[in-house]
Amino acid sequence: DIQMTQSPSSVSASxxxxxxxxxxxxxGISSWLAWYQQKPGKAPKLLIxxxxxxxxxxxxxxxxxxxxxxxxxxxxxxxxEDFATYYCQQANSFPRTFGPGTKVDIK
Amino acid sequence: xxxxxxxxxxxxxxxxxxSLTCTVxxxxxxxxxxxxIRQPAGKGLEWxxxxxxxxxxxxxxxxxxxxxxxxxxxxxxxxxxxxxxxxADTAVYYCARVGxxxxxxxxxxxxxxxxxxSS
Numbered sequence: 001d002i003q004m005t006q007s008p009s010s011v012s013a014s015x016x017x018x019x020x021x022x023x024x025x026x027x028g029i030s031s032w033l034a035w036y037q038q039k040p041g042k043a044p045k046l047l048i049x050x051x052x053x054x055x056x057x058x059x060x061x062x063x064x065x066x067x068x069x070x071x072x073x074x075x076x077x078x079x080x081e082d083f084a085t086y087y088c089q090q091a092n093s094f095p096r097t098f099g100p101g102t103k104v105d106i107k
Numbered sequence: 108x109x110x111x112x113x114x115x116x117x118x119x120x121x122x123x124x125x126s127l128t129c130t131v132x133x134x135x136x137x138x139x140x141x142x143x144i145r146q147p148a149g150k151g152l153e154w155x156x157x158x159x160x161x162x163x164x165x166x167x168x169x170x171x172x173x174x175x176x177x178x179x180x181x182x183x184x185x186x187x188x189x190x191x192x193x194x195a196d197t198a199v200y201y202c203a204r205v206g207x208x209x210x211x212x213x214x215x216x217x218x219x220x221x222x223x224x225s226s
Contacts, residue, residue, distance in 0.1 A: 094167075096154040
């Protein structure tokens, strides 16, 4: 299985801050990476697919980059509704695997 | 607007079989992959497997011996069966659609259903 790691595991930030979350795959996955946002008690929501493509309806303050083993999710200016947990997921091979999540909370 | 809704028992006894159904509304089930994902309370996401509308499946090897997925296109539903459950299978279970143009990203999710394994 491909192991996905994320850093940091949590980050405290203020509204307007730039937030960067890193995801690393245990082996190369090309650009087969998705990012999800999950709020408490809710289902995950797809933000980014193919490492850098913005899902329809997702605000442009979210962006993704990377390929191979190292990937980044950036929130350019954190908004109150962005406080949530973020997961990366590889779609290169089976089984699909998720990172452990990064919780973004209020500073 | 495609919507997914999970249904099934919220309580399952140890050693029995967990059975869930996901109903697709607002669109056709055809020509998509459909996935099941679970999340124990306070923990991360685990991919259980996926099924295509032809019935072709891919399962997580960690669960493969206990998992069966099926699809009923006439009812716009797909299902999950997990046999010989233990307390470790207690989780919120989500169904999701693998987007047709999202590089296998899961673009539509059900709200999730909580399944507790307990006698």
